[in-house]
Amino acid sequence: MVEIAFLSDFGSTMTFITYVFSNSLLYPVMILLLVFALVSLILTGEFITEYTRRNRNQRELEKQTYRISDIMKSSQSSDIRYKESASILRSFGGKQTQMVTAFSKDAADSVEAGDLRHIEKIADDYEIRMTKITEKTRLITTIGPMLGLMATLIPLGPALIGLTEGNIAALATNLVIAFTTTVVGLFAASLCFGLTTIRNRWYWQDMIDIDYLIDALEEKK
Numbered sequence: 001m002v003e004i005a006f007l008s009d010f011g012s013t014m015t016f017i018t019y020v021f022s023n024s025l026l027y028p029v030m031i032l033l034l035v036f037a038l039v040s041l042i043l044t045g046e047f048i049t050e051y052t053r054r055n056r057n058q059r060e061l062e063k064q065t066y067r068i069s070d071i072m073k074s075s076q077s078s079d080i081r082y083k084e085s086a087s088i089l090r091s092f093g094g095k096q097t098q099m100v101t102a103f104s105k106d107a108a109d110s111v112e113a114g115d116l117r118h119i120e121k122i123a124d125d126y127e128i129r130m131t132k133i134t135e136k137t138r139l140i141t142t143i144g145p146m147l148g149l150m151a152t153l154i155p156l157g158p159a160l161i162g163l164t165e166g167n168i169a170a171l172a173t174n175l176v177i178a179f180t181t182t183v184v185g186l187f188a189a190s191l192c193f194g195l196t197t198i199r200n201r202w203y204w205q206d207m208i209d210i211d212y213l214i215d216a217l218e219e220k221k
Contacts, residue, residue: 019157026154026177029147033181036140036147036188040195043137047195050098054202057095061209064088069216078114085217086112099126099206104213116217123210130203137192137199144192148185152178 068085076084089108092101103126110118155174162170 022154022157026151029151029154030177030181033144033147033151033184033188036144037184039136040140040188040191043140043195044191047199054097055095056097056100056205056209060095061100061212064092065212065216068213072217082111082114089213096209097202097206099130099203100209100213102126103210107213107217111217119214119217123207123214126210127207130199130206134196134199134203137196140192141189141196144185144189146185148182148189151181151185154178 068088071081071084071088074081086108089104089111092104095101096104103122106122107119110116110122155177159171159174159178162168162174
C-alpha cells in the first residue's frame with residue numbers, strides 16, 4: 001500500500017511539474033509566433049524589392065560569355081587576355097541579376113590578376129550567401145507550424161479543467177488562444193514557404209549563369 005501511495009504521489013508530482021512547465025511555455029511561444037509573423041512580412045518586403053531589381057538579359061549574357069571564351073582561346077598574351085576578360089566582367093552592371101553582377105565584379109579582380117583558381121572559391125562563397133538568404137524563410141517554414149501546434153495544445157489543458165469546473169469563460173478564452181495561434185503559425189510558415197520556393201529557383205538560375213561564366217574563363221587556347 002505504501003508503494004502504491006508513493007507511486008501515486010510521484011505520478012501526481014510529475015503530472016503537476018509537466019503541467020506547470022508546459023503552461024509556462026505558452027507566452028514565450030506566442031511571442032515567437034508574433035515575431036515570426038512580423039519577420040515573414042519584412043522578408044516579403046525584401047523579396048518584392050529583390051524582384052523589382054532582378055534583371056536577367058540572357059542574350060546579353062551569352063553574347064558577353066562568347067566574347068570571354070573567344071578572348072581566352074585567342075593567341076594574345078595572358079596579361080592581355082585576362083585584362084580584356086576582366087573588363088567584360090565589370091560591364092555586367094544592371095544587365096544581369098544582382099548575384100551574377102556582384103560575382104562578375106568580384107571575379108574580375110581575380111581574373112585580372114591571373115588567379116583563375118580563386119574564381120571557384122568566389123562561386124562557392126556566393127552559393128553559401130544564397131543559402132544564407134533562404135535560410136531564414138526555411139527556418140520559419142519548418143518551425144512556425146511546430147510553434148503553432150505547441151500553442152494549440154498548451155491551452156487545451158486549462159480549457160479542459162475549465163470545462164470540468166463549469167467555467168465556460170476559461171474554456172472559451174483558452175480555445176480562442178489555441179485557434180488564433182495556430183493561424184498565426186500557419187500564416188508565417190505558408191508565406192515563407194512561397195518565398196523559399198521562388199528564391200530557390202532564382203538562385204539555382206544564378207548559379208547556372210555563374211558556372212557558365214566560369215566555364216568560359218577556363219577555356220584553353
